[in-house]
Amino acid sequence: MKSIVTGGAGFLGSHLCDYLLEKGHEVICVDNLITGTTKNIEHLNSDRFTYIRHDVTKPIYFGDKIDYIFHLASPASPIDYLELPIQTLKVGALGTYNLLGLAKEQGARFLLASTSEVYGDPLVNPQPETYWGNVNPIGPRGVYDEAKRYAEAITMAYHRYHGIDTRIVRIFNTYGPRMRVNDGRVVPNFIMQALSGEDITVYGDGSQTRSFCYVSDLIEGIYRLMMSDFTDPVNIGNPAEMSVLEFAKVIIEITGSKSKIVYENLPVDDPKVRRPDISKAKELLGWEPKVELREGLSKTIEYFNDFGLLQQQ
Ligand SMILES: NC(=O)c1ccc[n+]([C@@H]2O[C@H](COP(=O)([O-])OP(=O)(O)OC[C@H]3O[C@@H](n4cnc5c(N)ncnc54)[C@H](O)[C@@H]3O)[C@@H](O)[C@H]2O)c1
Structure with missing residues (x-):
C-alpha cells in the first residue's frame, strides 16, 4: 500500500506518517514547510x-502506483491562516x-482533512454533519473556513462526476506533541504561559466552549474513515465540551503553575460553542475517543517541557 500524506x-x-508506517504502508510525505x-x-x-518538498498548489505526478492520498496540507492555526490568507485559499x-x-489519474482513494470550522459560529450545538454552518465568508477567518468549504465541494464534485473514491473528515480541535509552541492555538498558548509563569490569556469572558481531542485518537479515526466505504463527511473529535475558562484552570492545576488568568477581547467571528456530534463515527467506524483530557494534556505538557521551551529560544 502506497500512501501520500500532504502536510x-x-x-x-x-503523526499520520508514523501511524501509516506502523501499519506497513509506504509513505510519501509532501510538504512545502x-x-x-x-x-x-x-x-x-x-x-x-x-x-518531497513541494507546494501542492502546483501539480505533482508520480510514476508509481499510489493507493491512498491523505490531503492535510493547509495552514491550520488562526495565527497562520491570518498571516497567510492567499496561501490558505x-x-x-x-x-x-x-x-x-x-x-483520478492514479485510481487512488482520496481523503480531505476538513474542519469543524466549516460550521463557523454554529447555531446548533453539538454539530452534526447535516448542519450547514454559519460562516462569515468575508470576515478574516473566511479565508480558512471558505477554503475548506470549497475543498469539500470540489471533493464531492470529483466523487459525483468522476467517480473518485473520496472521504471527508471534519476535524475538531486536536492537540498533542509536535504542536508549535507559538502557533497561537489555545492548547500550546495556555501550556506555554503556564510553564513560563506568565499570565494566561483568555479571550472574552472565557465562556466560549471547545472540545479537545488527543492526537492519537484523531489519527485512528482518520485511518478508520479512509479504510471505510463512507463518502459523506464524518466528524472526528472529542465531545467532552468545556469552557475556555475551565480549560485554563485545568492547565494551571496540572502544571502546578502560579500563573494568573487575564482577559482580552474576543477575536472577530470566534465561535461561541464547539462540540462534535460523533454518532456517525461511532456507528460507521466503531470509533470514539479513548484518551482522557488530563492524560493527553500530561503527555503534551511533557513534550513542551522537553522540547517546547528550547525550541522557542
Ligand atoms: N489540528 C487541528 O486541531 C485541526 C483541526 C481541524 C482541521 N485541521 C486540519 O488538519 C490539517 C493539518 O493541520 P495541523 O494542525 O497539522 O497544521 P500544521 O500547520 O501543523 O500542518 C499543516 C502542514 O501543511 C503544510 N502545507 C501548507 N500549505 C502547503 C502547500 N501549499 N503545499 C505543501 N504543504 C503545505 C505545512 O507546511 C504544514 O506542514 C490541516 O488541513 C488543517 O486544516 C486541523
Whole structure:
C-alpha cells in the first residue's frame, strides 16, 4: 500500500506518517514547510518513507502506483491562516484540485482533512454533519473556513462526476506533541504561559466552549474513515465540551503553575460553542475517543517541557 500524506511535516500529518508506517504502508510525505518542519519527521528513517518538498498548489505526478492520498496540507492555526490568507485559499482550492486530479489519474482513494470550522459560529450545538454552518465568508477567518468549504465541494464534485473514491473528515480541535509552541492555538498558548509563569490569556469572558481531542485518537479515526466505504463527511473529535475558562484552570492545576488568568477581547467571528456530534463515527467506524483530557494534556505538557521551551529560544 502506497500512501501520500500532504502536510506530512506538520503536527497531524507527521503523526499520520508514523501511524501509516506502523501499519506497513509506504509513505510519501509532501510538504512545502510553510508551517511545518522536518524536525517532525526526522525520526522517520524507514526505507518505506520518503519526503518531497513541494507546494501542492502546483501539480505533482508520480510514476508509481499510489493507493491512498491523505490531503492535510493547509495552514491550520488562526495565527497562520491570518498571516497567510492567499496561501490558505490556494491550498484549499488549487491544492485540493491538484490532488483530486492525481487521485483520478492514479485510481487512488482520496481523503480531505476538513474542519469543524466549516460550521463557523454554529447555531446548533453539538454539530452534526447535516448542519450547514454559519460562516462569515468575508470576515478574516473566511479565508480558512471558505477554503475548506470549497475543498469539500470540489471533493464531492470529483466523487459525483468522476467517480473518485473520496472521504471527508471534519476535524475538531486536536492537540498533542509536535504542536508549535507559538502557533497561537489555545492548547500550546495556555501550556506555554503556564510553564513560563506568565499570565494566561483568555479571550472574552472565557465562556466560549471547545472540545479537545488527543492526537492519537484523531489519527485512528482518520485511518478508520479512509479504510471505510463512507463518502459523506464524518466528524472526528472529542465531545467532552468545556469552557475556555475551565480549560485554563485545568492547565494551571496540572502544571502546578502560579500563573494568573487575564482577559482580552474576543477575536472577530470566534465561535461561541464547539462540540462534535460523533454518532456517525461511532456507528460507521466503531470509533470514539479513548484518551482522557488530563492524560493527553500530561503527555503534551511533557513534550513542551522537553522540547517546547528550547525550541522557542
Ligand atoms: N489540528 C487541528 O486541531 C485541526 C483541526 C481541524 C482541521 N485541521 C486540519 O488538519 C490539517 C493539518 O493541520 P495541523 O494542525 O497539522 O497544521 P500544521 O500547520 O501543523 O500542518 C499543516 C502542514 O501543511 C503544510 N502545507 C501548507 N500549505 C502547503 C502547500 N501549499 N503545499 C505543501 N504543504 C503545505 C505545512 O507546511 C504544514 O506542514 C490541516 O488541513 C488543517 O486544516 C486541523
